[in-house]
Amino acid sequence: MPTPLMSQPAEGTAIRPTCETNPAILAVRIGPLEISPPLFQAPMAGYSNYAFRQLLRRLGGVGLLCTEMVSARGFLELDRRYGKLPERLWGVREEPRPVAVQIWDNDPDKLAQVAERLVEDFHVSALDINFGCPAEQITKGVACGAYLLKDPELVGKIVSRVVRTVSPVPVTAKMRLGYTDHQLTACEVARVVEQAGGSAVFVHGRTAQQKYRGTANWERIAEVKAAVQRIPVIGNGDIRSAVDAVNNLQRYRLDGVMIGRAALSRPWIFREASALLAGKTPPPEPTPEEQFDLIREQYEVLIGQFGIPKATILMKQFLCRFIAFRPGSKHLRVNILHLSEPHEILEAVRRFLLATKSPINVSHSFASTRPD
Numbered sequence: 574m575p576t577p578l579m580s581q582p583a584e585g586t587a588i589r590p591t592c593e594t595n596p597a598i599l600a601v602r603i604g605p606l607e608i609s610p611p612l613f614q615a616p617m618a619g620y621s622n623y624a625f626r627q628l629l630r631r632l633g634g635v636g637l638l639c640t641e642m643v644s645a646r647g648f649l650e651l652d653r654r655y656g657k658l659p660e661r662l663w664g665v666r667e668e669p670r671p672v673a674v675q676i677w678d679n680d681p682d683k684l685a686q687v688a689e690r691l692v693e694d695f696h697v698s699a700l701d702i703n704f705g706c707p708a709e710q711i712t713k714g715v716a717c718g719a720y721l722l723k724d725p726e727l728v729g730k731i732v733s734r735v736v737r738t739v740s741p742v743p744v745t746a747k748m749r750l751g752y753t754d755h756q757l758t759a760c761e762v763a764r765v766v767e768q769a770g771g772s773a774v775f776v777h778g779r780t781a782q783q784k785y786r787g788t789a790n791w792e793r794i795a796e797v798k799a800a801v802q803r804i805p806v807i808g809n810g811d812i813r814s815a816v817d818a819v820n821n822l823q824r825y826r827l828d829g830v831m832i833g834r835a836a837l838s839r840p841w842i843f844r845e846a847s848a849l850l851a852g853k854t855p856p857p858e859p860t861p862e863e864q865f866d867l868i869r870e871q872y873e874v875l876i877g878q879f880g881i882p883k884a885t886i887l888m889k890q891f892l893c894r895f896i897a898f899r900p901g902s903k904h905l906r907v908n909i910l911h912l913s914e915p916h917e918i919l920e921a922v923r924r925f926l927l928a929t930k931s932p933i934n935v936s937h938s939f940a941s942t943r944p945d
């Protein structure tokens with residue numbers, strides 16, 4: 574049995590039980606929040622919507638969930654012109670805590686204004702600022718996302734402005750290793766985030782130039798951990814299984830692990846990793862029937878939010894990821910492409926799941942799925 578958690582660890586201190594045979598980390602402190610287990614759902618535009626977050630909550634094992642990236646400028650414009658809120662914030666007010674919202678821009682004042690609204694009106698648990706998006710319309714197009722890794726000073730201004738506005742709500746930064754291989758600024762940026770009052774950094778072990786090519790470099794993520802003094806560093810990139818998550822957490826002596834794409838094909842990866850961290854045997858994979866129920870419920874929630882046409886587009890996108898590493902998935906992908914009625918799509922998925930009883934292959938490489 575792991576040793577119980579200490580009562581009041583200092584901010585950023587990973588809470589490690591003293592048991593020698595299980596040197597796992599059970600929780601991490603991010604500002605005033607204790608995140609347990611230290612397993613984080615990666616923000617994913619087009620996927621980490623309310624329905625997906627609730628699917629993960631039902632399965633369990635996630636310490637902190639996060640929305641898709643929300644444009645600060647878009648938020649302010651939508652509010653000013655139409656008195657509306659971004660679709661990506663749907664469900665945030667009501668859903669259980671903790672929940673983080675990720676925002677992006679390069680203007681400290683706009684980010685602070687939106688952060689203030691999110692804290693006052695939505696009571697979010699944490700605010701994450703995007704310094705990692707590699708998409709060219711965000712980087713070269715509007716000098717945001719990972720483009721900001723070229724300018725640590727501006728990152729510092731952004732973080733300190735937002736922290737001053739929303740304190741004590743924790744502000745975190747999600748980043749990559751740098752903009753290019755020749756500009757590996759993650760260590761410097763992480764130190765700046767710490768000095769500016771940020772509460773944690775999430776580091777995806779690739780550069781923006783790499784996009785999703787190659788493999789995530791966890792040695793470099795560990796260098797970021799060594800570069801900061803107080804705040805936790807959470808590693809991210811290419812985790813495919815619960816064993817990967819726990820191994821990387823321990824091997825690189827990080828404070829937490831963030832999982833993205835693997836959670837789209839195996840959303841129960843968090844409960845498996847959480848069990849391993851606690852020194853327990855992971856629960857079995859949900860049965861095909863249980864998996865079908867999860868999909869059906871998720872589709873229903875999506876329809877409730879978006880209506881059938883848009884929910885169906887999102888569901889098809891999700892299903893392609895969900896089935897990606899299973900035998901026969903290509904056939905189902907082609908098959909559902911032509912379907913538009915929820916009951917037809919669900920029936921095709923039900924038949925597919927019940928026919929494929931073998932566990933999902935977790936030794937895949939993400940390179941075999943279409944890049945985003």
Ligand SMILES: Cc1cc2nc3c(=O)[nH]c(=O)nc-3n(C[C@H](O)[C@H](O)[C@H](O)COP(=O)(O)O)c2cc1C
Nearest residue numbers: 615616617618641642777810811812832833834945
């Ligand atoms: C479809 C997709 C959408 C993404 N959207 C976001 C986003 O909105 N904000 C963000 O910080 N990162 C985003 N990411 C990056 C992920 O959060 C994560 O850093 C990356 O996928 C690496 O982790 P993984 O190998 O576990 O998937 C996205 C990734 C994918 C695949």
